[in-house]
Amino acid sequence: MSTGSIPxxxxxxxAEVMLPNPELAIFRQFYSLNMxxxxxxxxxxxxxxxxxxxxxxxxxxxxxxxxEIYTASFHHIVKAPSNCQQEDLIKIxxxxxxYNQALIQVAQVRSLCPPPSKSDLKTLRxxxxxxxxxRPFPREREAKYTWSTNIDDDDFITLTSDERVPFVKAxxxxxxxxxxxxxxxxxxxxxxxxTVDETASLTRLNQGLFSKVLMASSKVIASMLPVLVMIVLxxxxxxxxxxxxxxxxxxxxxxxxxxxxxxxxxxxxxATAAFAAxxxxxxxxxxxxx
Numbered sequence: 001m002s003t004g005s006i007p008x009x010x011x012x013x014x015a016e017v018m019l020p021n022p023e024l025a026i027f028r029q030f031y032s033l034n035m036x037x038x039x040x041x042x043x044x045x046x047x048x049x050x051x052x053x054x055x056x057x058x059x060x061x062x063x064x065x066x067x068e069i070y071t072a073s074f075h076h077i078v079k080a081p082s083n084c085q086q087e088d089l090i091k092i093x094x095x096x097x098x099y100n101q102a103l104i105q106v107a108q109v110r111s112l113c114p115p116p117s118k119s120d121l122k123t124l125r126x127x128x129x130x131x132x133x134x135r136p137f138p139r140e141r142e143a144k145y146t147w148s149t150n151i152d153d154d155d156f157i158t159l160t161s162d163e164r165v166p167f168v169k170a171x172x173x174x175x176x177x178x179x180x181x182x183x184x185x186x187x188x189x190x191x192x193x194x195t196v197d198e199t200a201s202l203t204r205l206n207q208g209l210f211s212k213v214l215m216a217s218s219k220v221i222a223s224m225l226p227v228l229v230m231i232v233l234x235x236x237x238x239x240x241x242x243x244x245x246x247x248x249x250x251x252x253x254x255x256x257x258x259x260x261x262x263x264x265x266x267x268x269x270x271a272t273a274a275f276a277a278x279x280x281x282x283x284x285x286x287x288x289x290x
Contacts, residue, residue, distance in 0.1 A: 010137050017127065017197050022160045023207060024124050024196070026116045028146065029157045034106045041099040048092045055084035113157035117173040121156060123204055125149070127197060172214065177205055218260075225253075226275070230282055242283050250276045 008016060018025045059067040069076050070085050077086045125147055128137065138146055145151065186193045186203060194206040229249050236242050254272040257263050
């Protein structure tokens with residue numbers, strides 16, 4: 001237990017930084033090693049399966065009634081004092097448990113642990129190379145094969161859940177957030193920024209709060225969209241132009257639903273049809289003006 005008088009460094013300090021910044025809890029999933037593990041278990045099962053069938057064939061052609069019944073009765077296999085089929089099945093059952101468990105674990109990690117955003121990974125790497133560190137960390141192999149740029153970004157996962165649609169997450173981290181930081185630095189809107197590590201003088205955009213602000217703004221814009229469309233259609237006198245704008249707005253509406261929401265195709269079709277119906281009713285109600 002630390003006495004508190006000695007400043008923490010290394011992994012202990014990194015753990016304390018990750019606590020208030022869970023988006024920086026980024027780890028390698030070792031996907032290729034997991035694939036090697038699964039393939040090695042698969043190869044072992046292939047070998048055991050082959051041996052089992054060979055022993056079954058030998059028993060079936062042994063001209064021994066006690067052995068010939070093995071492939072037709074598990075009861076006799078279990079009762080027999082010693083036989084190859086029973087030994088093979090015991091080995092296969094044990095290896096199958098390992099194989100199925102490995103498959104489930106990899107599938108769960110891939111489905112439950114999302115990849116980190118580019119900005120989060122960049123922040124973590126910057127923290128690890130900050131000038132405040134008088135001693136290198138991590139060191140040797142750990143420095144080269146843990147969080148460094150030598151590792152493919154696709155091999156990293158994070159423990160934080162993100163309910164945002166993947167396209168929205170990427171669009172926010174790669175486009176909106178950088179532009180926001182460029183035009184609104186910390187000294188202008190400091191409440192949207194947070195300190196990652198005071199010792200390293202590292203601050204960054206508060207992605208959680210920033211996402212909530214964007215979500216609230218998008219909801220306001222979405223609620224205003226139908227009215228804005230009606231205003232645009234009202235200012236146009238040509239019926240043909242109105243119909244063309246209706247097609248354009250409907251296509252834009254369905255595109256936004258497709259990329260910025262998690263709605264299914266059926267829900268997108270239903271919402272787009274309802275949106276188009278409102279536009280058509282509005283056009284029909286203003287035909288005398290045209």
